Amino acid sequence: MANEIEFFEHPEYSEHKSDWTLYEILYEGDQDCLKSSQYLWPHELEATDIATPTGAPDRPTLDLKPGTRIRLIREQRSTYTNEIEPVISRWQSVFFKKDPDTSEVEELFGENVNDVTGEGESLNTFIKQSVLANRLIYGRPIIFTDAGMEQAVSLQDQRVKGLRPFFRIINPLEMKDWQMILAGTRKGQFEAARFEYEVIEPRTSMRQQPRTTIYSKELLFQQTDDKTGTYFYNKYRLDTDAQTKKESWVLVSSTPLSDFPNLPLRSIENEKSWIKDVAPLALKLFNLESGLDNIHLYQSYQRLFISGSLSEEQKKAMAEYIIGFLPDNAVVTSIEPVSTQSLENRIEAVKSAIRKVAFNQWRQVDSSSKAVEGADTQREVKEAITSLVLSELETLETLVNNAIKDYAFFATGKADYTGKVKFSKEIDVDAIVEEITNYNMIKDDLSKLPTWRKAILKKIARCQNLPEADEIIAEIDSANFQETNPSLGPSIRDTLLNVTNGPENNQTPA
Amino acid sequence: MDPKTIKRQLKLFTDATDAEVKLFASGLQKFLERNLNQLLRDLERGDIKAAEAANLLGALFSNLRQRGLDNYIENVRHLFANQLDRMQTLFTTFTKEKAVFTSQDITTFETMIKFHEDKVFSTVGTYVDDTKAAFMQTVIAGGPIDVSQVVANVSDRIESNITTEFTTALMGFNRAVNMAKADDFGLSLFWYEGPDDDLTRPFCAEHVGGVYTKEDIAKWDNGTDLDPAIYLGGYNCRHQLVPVTEKYAKEELDWNGNND
Numbered sequence A: 001m002a003n004e005i006e007f008f009e010h011p012e013y014s015e016h017k018s019d020w021t022l023y024e025i026l027y028e029g030d031q032d033c034l035k036s037s038q039y040l041w042p043h044e045l046e047a048t049d050i051a052t053p054t055g056a057p058d059r060p061t062l063d064l065k066p067g068t069r070i071r072l073i074r075e076q077r078s079t080y081t082n083e084i085e086p087v088i089s090r091w092q093s094v095f096f097k098k099d100p101d102t103s104e105v106e107e108l109f110g111e112n113v114n115d116v117t118g119e120g121e122s123l124n125t126f127i128k129q130s131v132l133a134n135r136l137i138y139g140r141p142i143i144f145t146d147a148g149m150e151q152a153v154s155l156q157d158q159r160v161k162g163l164r165p166f167f168r169i170i171n172p173l174e175m176k177d178w179q180m181i182l183a184g185t186r187k188g189q190f191e192a193a194r195f196e197y198e199v200i201e202p203r204t205s206m207r208q209q210p211r212t213t214i215y216s217k218e219l220l221f222q223q224t225d226d227k228t229g230t231y232f233y234n235k236y237r238l239d240t241d242a243q244t245k246k247e248s249w250v251l252v253s254s255t256p257l258s259d260f261p262n263l264p265l266r267s268i269e270n271e272k273s274w275i276k277d278v279a280p281l282a283l284k285l286f287n288l289e290s291g292l293d294n295i296h297l298y299q300s301y302q303r304l305f306i307s308g309s310l311s312e313e314q315k316k317a318m319a320e321y322i323i324g325f326l327p328d329n330a331v332v333t334s335i336e337p338v339s340t341q342s343l344e345n346r347i348e349a350v351k352s353a354i355r356k357v358a359f360n361q362w363r364q365v366d367s368s369s370k371a372v373e374g375a376d377t378q379r380e381v382k383e384a385i386t387s388l389v390l391s392e393l394e395t396l397e398t399l400v401n402n403a404i405k406d407y408a409f410f411a412t413g414k415a416d417y418t419g420k421v422k423f424s425k426e427i428d429v430d431a432i433v434e435e436i437t438n439y440n441m442i443k444d445d446l447s448k449l450p451t452w453r454k455a456i457l458k459k460i461a462r463c464q465n466l467p468e469a470d471e472i473i474a475e476i477d478s479a480n481f482q483e484t485n486p487s488l489g490p491s492i493r494d495t496l497l498n499v500t501n502g503p504e505n506n507q508t509p510a
Numbered sequence B: 001m002d003p004k005t006i007k008r009q010l011k012l013f014t015d016a017t018d019a020e021v022k023l024f025a026s027g028l029q030k031f032l033e034r035n036l037n038q039l040l041r042d043l044e045r046g047d048i049k050a051a052e053a054a055n056l057l058g059a060l061f062s063n064l065r066q067r068g069l070d071n072y073i074e075n076v077r078h079l080f081a082n083q084l085d086r087m088q089t090l091f092t093t094f095t096k097e098k099a100v101f102t103s104q105d106i107t108t109f110e111t112m113i114k115f116h117e118d119k120v121f122s123t124v125g126t127y128v129d130d131t132k133a134a135f136m137q138t139v140i141a142g143g144p145i146d147v148s149q150v151v152a153n154v155s156d157r158i159e160s161n162i163t164t165e166f167t168t169a170l171m172g173f174n175r176a177v178n179m180a181k182a183d184d185f186g187l188s189l190f191w192y193e194g195p196d197d198d199l200t201r202p203f204c205a206e207h208v209g210g211v212y213t214k215e216d217i218a219k220w221d222n223g224t225d226l227d228p229a230i231y232l233g234g235y236n237c238r239h240q241l242v243p244v245t246e247k248y249a250k251e252e253l254d255w256n257g258n259n260d
Helices: A011-028 A066-077 A084-095 A103-114 A123-138 A155-160 A278-299 A312-317 A341-358 A375-412 A430-441 A443-448 A450-463 A469-478 A492-500 B003-044 B050-058 B060-066 B069-073 B075-095 B103-141 B147-184 B202-207 B214-218 B246-252
Strands: A142-146 A166-170 A175-180 A190-200 A212-223 A229-240 A247-260 A265-267 A304-307 A323-326 B189-193 B211-213 B240-244
Touching: A011 A084, A011 A123, A011 A175, A011 A278, A066 A278, A084 A123, A084 A278, A084 A341, A084 A375, A103 A123, A103 A375, A123 A166, A123 A375, A142 A375, A190 A265, A212 A247, A265 A375, A278 A341, A450 A469, A492 B075, A492 B103, B003 B050, B003 B060, B003 B069, B003 B075, B003 B103, B003 B147, B003 B189, B003 B240, B050 B060, B050 B103, B060 B069, B060 B103, B069 B075, B069 B103, B075 B103, B075 B147, B075 B240, B103 B147, B147 B189, B147 B240, B189 B246, B211 B214, B240 B246
Parallel strands: A304 A323
Antiparallel strands: A142 A166, A142 A265, A175 A190, A190 A212, A212 A229, A229 A247, B189 B211, B189 B240
8 A cells, every 4th residue: 555664674684693692592591582492403304293192081182193292301401511601701800801981972972971771881891892793793793872762853852851862782683674874975974774673561550460562763864065965863663453453554753854974873894604614513512402302311311111901991000101012922122222422522622622612713613623623723723813903893883982972962962072082002911822822722621630621611611601600510519520432423232233143142152 | 174274374463463463663752753843843943931831741741642643543453453353263264153242341442452452542641741851951051942853752662662562462352352252162272373483482482283171280480470371481472372273283283182
């Protein structure tokens, strides 16, 4: 219909959203999301449904097909070990060992320097946590400067109403469409953008049920000349027709603001996530650990069988759901528990690869590489990490200072603000390289001394500052680090049985 | 089957075992030399610091395992499995039936093979430690390092040590199983078979060609710390105790019932 509002997704958004979603889920460790078949890869048995089992008449069952039941059980047994969050934390500590110098801009922010987002985040925390974290996780930090402009008709009106400016970090998954200025003095800046977000509608009473609504903000900039233009701030709401259930966008407010120097939206474009190579490894680790836990938990239950002709009443009396029943003369073949050694080896290899790949971003090391770094390469590691972090700090500094200029325009009406935040360029890459180096130096010795190994692991666990540190340390203490030689091919037993054609119990030749 | 044919077959088996052991030992030495040369080549840089060298050396054994040491050492189980296969052939020769190995037998063999695989790991570990010590001394002294020379000097011993160890272990395994399984077939006599040449020990020269009971064997003393019932003359002994029937001993081996 003519008045229907339709929104679209930018092709780059469509291309990258699945990757961004993956990074977000892995970083946040969303256990429920991770159990979907997209991330917890289905086993062939889970995909087949052969027959519908029936339960006893007086014991209703879920009537699940075998494949579905197997899948549900595995999902219950699978837990994601978050290897991404510690990587991000580690990088954050490298980037900002020292806080940024905000002395030049403190006068501009005033007391709001301790709450630049309106949600209690100080300027330093906003830079170190929100901006940097989004850069590392998604590759695309987006800072939107706002002053509640839907409630004002001009900047003057905003100030009269006491609507102070604030920063908001936009998640790349929220910003669905955009357009950049391709030429002129504003080349590379946003010309238009649209992002969607959810709001729990305000209620007048706690007796009202909470209602979530999806809104979309459309920001447009129409250039007048090199210095000014008109900033259109449009807000839409997604309504659902009560009768037809059809969803449609409705314009809620439209505010044109003239004499703006630019759209107050800043980002770093065309950069990759710092965890793009680590994410597939983390997903692989999740699936390998799921397989391992599934085998261990399955094998911890003894399977009992009774052979003979039993009536249904007798079976019920013997708890038919615990014991298996076989007809007369049936022979139970004992199936040996499967060895999980190869799984455990692979899990260790992937964990090692995550550590290596996460802190050697520029090398694109294959996770199955057996390459060993010599001393030259170690030096190269340190120099490359240093220059990479320094380059990134410069880019982030420019982004933050551009956002501060937008903030200054909202606060003062002037577009020529020159105050800047300065990031410390004294970065401590040695800490990361030393960690890897020290580990390598004593790797052989660690493997021989379980007590020492546990002590080192506990020390590393404490350094990570994870909330689960106590649980991790308890697990390390209770772990059995007895060194065994892993078998990668057929087991010794299998090799012998192949030659002897199987053992006969207590039989002697005629 | 006449004794000459059996002797020829036994020699083939011994030669095959020797060849397999040599292949394993020399292959292991080459594996270690090749990979250590690659892993440690940075030590030849004149400006390497002690900390950097320690970093390279500290993870040496782990890196060898990453490069396939475990896969290589798994060949040990095939050495023993091949011995079992040859023993089956011999039993079939005399009894027309295969020896039967119970679950308990398999478990015992498994434990023993694991022991030998662990021993090889330990031997390689000792070799790696010797290599580390040799290099660190040179790095600290500040002198020029020739990685391939140091690796070669330390690795000279590996092939001969492993060869001796496994030749002895495999023959011992062979004899132990023979002795145990002979009872299953009602075979109570053992023919001391093998070469009698310039390399033969006096103990073996005294016994070769003879036929002995278990009681006779229990009284032997070969002058070493190895049990003569299993290891006969001692390290690298090339002789076998072939279980035979009384009839065969008398008709084919000229046994007169005693060993005077």
